[in-house]
Amino acid sequence: MRDLTSDTITEAVISTMGDTKDARVAEILDSLVRHVHSFVREVELTEDEWARGIDFLTRTGQKCTPTRQEFILLSDVLGVTMLVDALSNRRPAEATQNSVLGPFFRDDRPELPHTADISGGLPGTPLFFEGRVVNREETPLAGAAVDVWHSDAEGHYDVDVPGLADASAMRALFRTDEKGQFGFRSIRPSSYPIPGDGPVGELMSATGRSLMRPAHVHLLVEAPGFQRVTTMLFPSDDPYLDADPVFGVKESLVESFDTYEAGSGPCREVTDEPYTLVRRTFVLEPRPAD
Ligand code: BEZ
Ligand code: FE
Numbered sequence: 001m002r003d004l005t006s007d008t009i010t011e012a013v014i015s016t017m018g019d020t021k022d023a024r025v026a027e028i029l030d031s032l033v034r035h036v037h038s039f040v041r042e043v044e045l046t047e048d049e050w051a052r053g054i055d056f057l058t059r060t061g062q063k064c065t066p067t068r069q070e071f072i073l074l075s076d077v078l079g080v081t082m083l084v085d086a087l088s089n090r091r092p093a094e095a096t097q098n099s100v101l102g103p104f105f106r107d108d109r110p111e112l113p114h115t116a117d118i119s120g121g122l123p124g125t126p127l128f129f130e131g132r133v134v135n136r137e138e139t140p141l142a143g144a145a146v147d148v149w150h151s152d153a154e155g156h157y158d159v160d161v162p163g164l165a166d167a168s169a170m171r172a173l174f175r176t177d178e179k180g181q182f183g184f185r186s187i188r189p190s191s192y193p194i195p196g197d198g199p200v201g202e203l204m205s206a207t208g209r210s211l212m213r214p215a216h217v218h219l220l221v222e223a224p225g226f227q228r229v230t231t232m233l234f235p236s237d238d239p240y241l242d243a244d245p246v247f248g249v250k251e252s253l254v255e256s257f258d259t260y261e262a263g264s265g266p267c268r269e270v271t272d273e274p275y276t277l278v279r280r281t282f283v284l285e286p287r288p289a290d
Helices: 009-014 023-043 047-062 070-077 080-088 199-206
Strands: 126-135 145-150 171-175 183-185 217-224 227-233 258-260 273-282
Touching: 009 023, 047 070, 047 199, 070 080, 070 199, 126 217, 145 183, 171 183, 183 217, 217 273, 227 273
Parallel strands: 126 273
Antiparallel strands: 126 183, 145 171, 145 217, 217 227, 258 273
């Protein structure tokens, strides 16, 4: 292994890993080395560019804290998160599709009864959500766990709303009843930018990309014996649907967030101001047998 050249170094590196015990680790490392070397050859990476790349990755790591994961954000904006999801969760079109989990899920949310108001008293257009969880035969799934979380009318999650960080709002865990139903009241979420004050923000601005995610309501639906669905619903009139920086929008997740005048529509007795109603059925796929 001496006098290696740009033509021989790839095989030389791979040959050093011949004792890798785990076959899957060996496969991944082999492919990783080949692809990284091919990339360097293809773009003829200069020493200066290599140093800038190392600096970018170093700063990406340094930006990470217990509540900020810049590497996952990098994976999101490069489409890797959704690519891994697509390969891992191939579902028939009738089943509810996945989207990104994002950084704002919290497992210390309250479990609340149906029709609970989770708005935390924040201002915004009232949102009524009526959900149903079924299997592909339309049989209701009772006792399914449904996590919901979303931003406020300014695009902030509770953790970023002054005075709310420890209280938790616009998030809750619900359990479906015997008809597979759950529901809640909240406020209509707004579009918001992904964090732009780190290396990922630099990448986005260098490539002329917008940071704005379309408005959405996150849901995580789980029922025993079924595949977990990590998903979100987007209002069909959102202007950012076709430019989501994390590539999470799927046509089947675009939903009408119908707005009604005060005193009209299905919830007319419940509100004296205009409101939005979302009705959605979530279709779960059985978990494959082990
Ligand atoms: C979110 O929807 O909460 C989100 C997803 C990916 C990156 C940043 C935010
Ligand atoms: Fe979000």
